Amino acid sequence: MPRYAMKIEYNGQPYNGWQRQDGQPTVQGAIEDALRKLQPDFDKIAAAGRTDTGVHGLAQVAHADLTRDWEVFRLNEALNYHLKPHPISILEVAKVSDDWHARFDATERRYWFRLLYRRAPATHDKGLVWQINYPLDVAPMREAAQHLIGQHDFTTFRSSTCQALSPVKTLDELTIEEVAVPYGAEYHFSIRARSFLHNQVRSFVGSLERVGCGSWKPIQMKHALDAGDRAACGPVCPAAGLYLAGVGYAQDPFTGAAPINTGGKR
Amino acid sequence: MPRYAMKIEYNGQPYNGWQRQDGQPTVQGAIEDALRKLQPDFDKIAAAGRTDTGVHGLAQVAHADLTRDWEVFRLNEALNYHLKPHPISILEVAKVSDDWHARFDATERRYWFRLLYRRAPATHDKGLVWQINYPLDVAPMREAAQHLIGQHDFTTFRSSTCQALSPVKTLDELTIEEVAVPYGAEYHFSIRARSFLHNQVRSFVGSLERVGCGSWKPIQMKHALDAGDRAACGPVCPAAGLYLAGVGYAQDPFTGAAPINTGGKR
Numbered sequence: 001m002p003r004y005a006m007k008i009e010y011n012g013q014p015y016n017g018w019q020r021q022d023g024q025p026t027v028q029g030a031i032e033d034a035l036r037k038l039q040p041d042f043d044k045i046a047a048a049g050r051t052d053t054g055v056h057g058l059a060q061v062a063h064a065d066l067t068r069d070w071e072v073f074r075l076n077e078a079l080n081y082h083l084k085p086h087p088i089s090i091l092e093v094a095k096v097s098d099d100w101h102a103r104f105d106a107t108e109r110r111y112w113f114r115l116l117y118r119r120a121p122a123t124h125d126k127g128l129v130w131q132i133n134y135p136l137d138v139a140p141m142r143e144a145a146q147h148l149i150g151q152h153d154f155t156t157f158r159s160s161t162c163q164a165l166s167p168v169k170t171l172d173e174l175t176i177e178e179v180a181v182p183y184g185a186e187y188h189f190s191i192r193a194r195s196f197l198h199n200q201v202r203s204f205v206g207s208l209e210r211v212g213c214g215s216w217k218p219i220q221m222k223h224a225l226d227a228g229d230r231a232a233c234g235p236v237c238p239a240a241g242l243y244l245a246g247v248g249y250a251q252d253p254f255t256g257a258a259p260i261n262t263g264g265k266r
Numbered sequence: 267m268p269r270y271a272m273k274i275e276y277n278g279q280p281y282n283g284w285q286r287q288d289g290q291p292t293v294q295g296a297i298e299d300a301l302r303k304l305q306p307d308f309d310k311i312a313a314a315g316r317t318d319t320g321v322h323g324l325a326q327v328a329h330a331d332l333t334r335d336w337e338v339f340r341l342n343e344a345l346n347y348h349l350k351p352h353p354i355s356i357l358e359v360a361k362v363s364d365d366w367h368a369r370f371d372a373t374e375r376r377y378w379f380r381l382l383y384r385r386a387p388a389t390h391d392k393g394l395v396w397q398i399n400y401p402l403d404v405a406p407m408r409e410a411a412q413h414l415i416g417q418h419d420f421t422t423f424r425s426s427t428c429q430a431l432s433p434v435k436t437l438d439e440l441t442i443e444e445v446a447v448p449y450g451a452e453y454h455f456s457i458r459a460r461s462f463l464h465n466q467v468r469s470f471v472g473s474l475e476r477v478g479c480g481s482w483k484p485i486q487m488k489h490a491l492d493a494g495d496r497a498a499c500g501p502v503c504p505a506a507g508l509y510l511a512g513v514g515y516a517q518d519p520f521t522g523a524a525p526i527n528t529g530g531k532r
Contacts, residue, residue: 120355
């Protein structure tokens with residue numbers, strides 16, 4: 001059975017998250033339904049990362065085992081045809097070896113977060129940003145973020161329902177850019193690690209926002225981390241601004257287009 | 267009765283265009299409904315430009331006469347509150363003189379158009395771009411656009427239902443930028459004139475796309491213009507990529523934030 005890797009973009013707004021659930025609209029369910037149009041006995045795909053309700057994908061990666069030997073361009077086009085009118089798009093398909101695994105072979109996950117400051121409510125970007133109506137100060141947020149970089153016990157920034165075996169993770173990057181927009185500003189967070197705990201990114205952004213608005217001093221981020229206590233976390237921020245921006249592999253299965261740039265506005 | 271000018275941003279997707287129609291969702295109707303929450307006997311607003319079904323606003327301008335003397339910040343906030351959950355947002359409110367008119371005093375309208383080339387269907391930008399699945403060549407499009415600049419009889423690029431008294435208009439700007447995006451490109455058209463004929467911008471973009479894909483030579487744009495015949499126009503392009511990007515006045519009623527930049531991506 002040939003195995004195919006897929007790079008997937010999706011708008012998370014209409015879905016109860018990535019993971020298939022009977023009777024609920026999910027991204028995984030929609031893609032599996034499209035695969036069953038090509039192969040009625042198709043079972044399931046495996047993905048690099050699950051995303052929660054309302055979280056978006058810019059370059060999620062999943063794999064599927066198909067009985068037929070497909071030319072990758074034709075498989076890509078056929079899947080996008082059958083995915084209509086879902087806001088889910090297969091950006092690239094690659095044939096991979098039988099033992100390649102979208103989840104277990106991933107060496108890095110990259111997230112991107114859009115936080116919009118503007119008084120007037122978002123219109124075209126509704127559901128695609130977390131909006132606040134006061135400006136933030138980037139310098140203290142950057143200072144606070146430095147305390148999170150490296151290997152730590154991230155119990156403070158972990159959902160109580162997180163199923164990871166250990167709360168110890170290594171955060172490789174947490175950078176923040178400010179982009180001027182009419183009548184306000186956007187703050188873009190780029191966050192990178194081998195793997196994440198459940199709600200870790202939204203716990204980071206929610207706590208950093210407390211620093212940016214002056215409610216927390218930057219050093220309080222270190223105190224929160226050191227506490228090793230969920231109660232020490234800032235508010236978990238909304239899902240709407242969060243994007244799974246990319247997945248890294250020792251050998252990237254996709255060729256062609258360059259990786260998604262998570263540094264600027266999409 | 268004090269008169270107030272409003273700068274308005276909206277996502278045109280859920281609306282049958284700007285203009286109020288009984289029993290249909292329209293942008294004008296939604297804003298008038300919000301005004302009636304503040305003043306039950308409120309009648310109607312006047313806008314600088316009507317937009318068709320599916321066309322968006324970045325900085326539409328309209329005015330309203332209210333019986334009460336409002337502090338502009340409070341009026342702005344109250345309108346945005348009552349507009350929820352519509353994807354319509356009042357960016358700015360200004361008090362203007364009783365004889366100031368959003369439509370008749372406008373000296374310039376600016377439109378912006380987003381054309382996306384990518385094979386994979388748009389997800390987050392669905393309904394916000396016109397998507398094609400082949401690349402365009404910008405240089406010949408720019409050459410063709412030069413034939414349209416200046417004062418001309420634009421009968422070729424005018425809807426048969428256009429109600430303007432004359433087909434003669436002066437086009438002040440038609441510039442095209444190419445912006446690289448993952449797996450494709452966007453072409454941004456910035457178009458500026460004192461006023462436009464119905465469907466003029468979409469007729470321009472639809473014809474320029476024919477040049478960009480190699481189907482028309484640039485000089486054919488001049489031939490089409492000279493024909494003065496609707497049948498000589500290229501296909502009128504879809505509404506989804508079109509934005510009313512700004513309205514100019516001899517004296518801008520709004521102060522504060524800078525005008526919307528129509529040159530780059532929003």
